[in-house]
Amino acid sequence: MSVIDVTEEDALLIDEARLSWNDETTHARVQGLSRNPALPDTLVPRILEHPAADIVHVMYGRDWSDELFDIVAAHPDVRLREMLARCPRVTAGQRIRMIDDPDLHVLMALLEGPFAARSEPLPGWAYRKIAEHPAVRRRLPLYFPTELSRAAVAAFAAADDEELAAWARATSEPEPMTAERARTIAAGDSPWERRDIALEPDLPADVIVTLSADPDPRVRTYVSMRPELSEAERAAIGYQVSTHDRLPRLDWVLAADGAQLQRCVSSAHPGLRRSAACNTRLTTDQIAELAADDDFPVRLLLCENQEAVPTDLVVRTYLEARVITRGELLSHPAIVGADLTGYADSPHWGARALVVLDRRAPAELIERLSRDEHPGVRSWAAHDTRLSLQRLLELLEDPETATAAAANPGLPAELMAAILEAPIGSGDPPPGAAPSTGS
Structure with missing residues (x-):
């Protein structure tokens, strides 16, 4: 209507x-x-x-009545049925009616779950029934458990089928980091592996020194964000950060408070300030300081993670943003009702x-x-x-x-x-x- x-x-x-x-x-x-x-x-x-x-x-982009859902769920075009299985506004009760779909793509879409973090999961029995499909069983070994919905993996872990349960319980935990392994990686040829260990806690001092002089600027940038470094030590590393660089959110900054949090807010290192913008303990003065930051990602992250920011900052950030998530700023409390x-x-x-x-x-x-x-x-x-x-x-x-x-x-x-x-x-x-x- x-x-x-x-x-x-x-x-x-x-x-x-x-x-x-x-x-x-x-x-x-x-x-x-x-x-x-x-x-x-x-x-x-x-x-x-x-x-x-x-x-x-x-x-x-729409809500689904039962009548309309059933029409599309029976559509001969498998693309539409697969999309229907992923729709965030389709209820679990409606999605259950698709578990007998003959097409593998539809069934895997049900297992992967909708493109929405808060979607309603199917009951465990429904996931286990889907897994009984021969094509699904052949396909599952090609997936990591993290590629399916958590509810589906939990249902498989409780299955009577030992093979399925073992697959669901499989983990991909990294090999424990030892001093010997860290030195091997730091001296290795893979900049990706060197970057990945740069923020590891308890790295030997000689490994930190090696990574601080790494020829790859990305590795130097990551190691420059370690918590034990002073501002002078960070600056001496020669890191490089641009507006377009995506940096990890630093757990130690997210957990910081008091004087340590203030040092992050006032740091010359954009990586520390970006993580500080996500910290839930920011004071009013610290929010104001970050709102005036000359690094755009700091201001964007501040708007995305803090409710107590002024409307004009959210508006200016939205207008300046060129990221795919910019539209989410329009649902910010500083916009809604303003x-x-x-x-x-x-x-x-x-x-x-x-x-x-x-x-x-x-x-x-x-x-x-x-x-x-x-x-x-x-x-x-x-x-x-x-x-x-x-x-x-x-x-x-x-x-x-x-x-x-x-x-x-x-x-x-x-x-x-x-x-x-x-x-x-x-x-x-x-x-x-x-x-x-x-x-």
């Missing part, structure tokens, strides 16, 4: 709509419908067959677009932003259900905002159906291009 109730006046607007229908606009609108959380269940089977649909968004209307006149279009996240922003302001000079702002506003239907239809007609407007939950279901009926490959409009809601 659409969020916007269609009144008689709205019905007239829909009847009078004269949308352009061609391959480009249809493709853009179907892409938008793929992301529309209000797409009715009745239209999902149709969009899954549409050549312009974004199947990933259709599958992973008054964002002050950004409506920002010179940065990205900041103006964020105003739509403020659910208390008046509809008049959203309407104004939908006419912004920048298409990015207009597209963000086109998603918003506070828009009038007339303005939404105008945005659906505009090639620059058609995709975003089609993703608006307030789009009438009649128009959703008409978009899916529009032919691809001909210049003709769909039958009844101006759909009627009836009287």
Whole structure:
């Protein structure tokens, strides 16, 4: 069901709509419908067959009724069934109904689990039943236990089948680190192994000296983050850290407090400051110090791990970020519930677009932003259900905002159906291009 109730006046607007229908606009609108959380269940089977649909968004971006789940679970396309088995919003009760699927890819998807850390696991008996499939049993030895869901491995560990239980209980613990082994690795040819031991506790002093002069800058960087080193000793190692380098979170920094934590916050070493930004014991002053850090990853990690940061820092960090997880910043407590209307006149279009996240922003302001000079702002506003239907239809007609407007939950279901009926490959409009809601 659409969020916007269609009144008689709205019905007239829909009847009078004269949308352009061609391959480009249809493709853009179907892409938008793929992301529309209000797409009715009745239209999902149709969009899954549409050549312009974004199947990933259709599958992973919605809740699943039992009726719709059963339809897709029986679909002849194994790709759709495999994706369904991984959907984070599919319940365990629904997923159980797939354990008799004949395809190995679907069964392994059930064992690997959805792409969501908090997904509901299957009961143990269901995992063990899947493992009885001959193809699954042949495939399991190719996996490490960590590649499957924890619930599946736990179920296998308790299985009566000794071979399966032994596989599940198998561990990949590294060989114990001894002084002799450390010296062998430090003198070896593998920079990856030398890097991996650089932060090992209780390394012999001579090994630390060797690694501190290692020809590989990555090894020198890792060893420079050891807890026993002074600032002067770190600087003497000649480490190299760029904005794009991914460094490990240092356990000893995460556990630090008091004077030791302050030394990490004020350290000249970006690696220590990045880990300090994740420490749960930071004081207000330490958060402020890190918020002004000239290293972007420090500010990003601070926003990702601390709730007590100012809204403006989160906004600036979001606008600057080019990481795949940047969208998660928009659910930060400093953003959710904050008054964002002050950004409506920002010179940065990205900041103006964020105003739509403020659910208390008046509809008049959203309407104004939908006419912004920048298409990015207009597209963000086109998603918003506070828009009038007339303005939404105008945005659906505009090639620059058609995709975003089609993703608006307030789009009438009649128009959703008409978009899916529009032919691809001909210049003709769909039958009844101006759909009627009836009287």
